[in-house]
Amino acid sequence: MSAMTESGRSFVFRECVHENCRFRFPMLEGESRGEECPRCGGPTRVVARGRQGGEQPMDWTDAPAHRMIVLVDNVRSTFNVGSILRIADGVGAERVFLCGITPTPGNAGVTKTALGAQDSVCWVYYANAVEAAAELRAQGVALWALENAPASQSILEWSLASASGDVALVVGNELTGIDPGVLEQCEHVLHIPMGGTKGSLNVAVAFGIAAYWLRGVRCRVIEEGGPCA
Numbered sequence: 001m002s003a004m005t006e007s008g009r010s011f012v013f014r015e016c017v018h019e020n021c022r023f024r025f026p027m028l029e030g031e032s033r034g035e036e037c038p039r040c041g042g043p044t045r046v047v048a049r050g051r052q053g054g055e056q057p058m059d060w061t062d063a064p065a066h067r068m069i070v071l072v073d074n075v076r077s078t079f080n081v082g083s084i085l086r087i088a089d090g091v092g093a094e095r096v097f098l099c100g101i102t103p104t105p106g107n108a109g110v111t112k113t114a115l116g117a118q119d120s121v122c123w124v125y126y127a128n129a130v131e132a133a134a135e136l137r138a139q140g141v142a143l144w145a146l147e148n149a150p151a152s153q154s155i156l157e158w159s160l161a162s163a164s165g166d167v168a169l170v171v172g173n174e175l176t177g178i179d180p181g182v183l184e185q186c187e188h189v190l191h192i193p194m195g196g197t198k199g200s201l202n203v204a205v206a207f208g209i210a211a212y213w214l215r216g217v218r219c220r221v222i223e224e225g226g227p228c229a
Contacts, residue, residue, distance in 0.1 A: 010051050014044040067094045068214065069141060069168040073129040073178050074100035075203055078109025080174070082118075083204035085110070089117035091215040096121055097136075097168075099129035100179075130181035133170070137185055141166045145186040146210050147178050148200050152191040155213055169214060171207050 010029035016022055016037040023039040024047070037044050070088050075081055081103055088096050103110050104125050105118035126132035133143055144167055146155075170186060172178030183189065192206055200206065 013048040015047045018042040067166040070096040071170045074173040080204040082110040082113025085114040086117040096123040099126045143186040145170045145189045152189040155190045
């Protein structure tokens with residue numbers, strides 16, 4: 001279960017009463033530590049109240065006929081892995097393959113950012129990502145790599161017609177990228193175009209963009225009567 005309950009949480013915004021500070025911040029209803037301003041130490045008062053809703057049902061009422069799977073190849077950061085698991089839950093991924101040095105949900109850093117998704121998403125650990133990729137291909141799953149490479153194509157220009165069938169979205173190590181032995185098994189290599197000075201995004205952020213893009217594409221294909229219909 002996630003940290004959010006089904007009934008949601010009540011919260012307040014407090015504001016420092018000192019005119020030269022007026023620091024404003026949120027906190028859960030009933031917590032007393034916010035009575036002192038964390039910035040200047042002065043008294044605070046409640047200026048607004050609200051409520052955050054509980055877990056929401058998936059908005060995609062017509063699930064795609066084909067599976068989305070995730071292969072995480074040697075992603076080192078526990079926080080990135082936890083975020084990937086949470087995103088995988090959000091897009092309704094069927095299974096997550098955690099490979100090589102990728103930490104599993106037994107790690108506290110993973111569970112901290114997964115926020116319960118480690119219990120709602122089916123995951124499996126493989127010591128060898130190349131073998132995991134080969135097993136997926138043997139099951140008829142197409143591997144799509146998310147990687148900045150000379151032959152990669154922009155995910156924003158990808159054809160809807162390529163969204164048919166079971167797909168495993170592959171992400172790799174923060175520094176070295178996807179293992180060449182995995183990459184050579186991928187049918188397509190896609191990248192997220194960058195408009196600034198940096199060449200790539202954080203791996204969990206990039207995965208989130210790509211996973212929701214793929215999930216949305218597959219829903220539109222179904223609605224339009226395309227290859228997923």
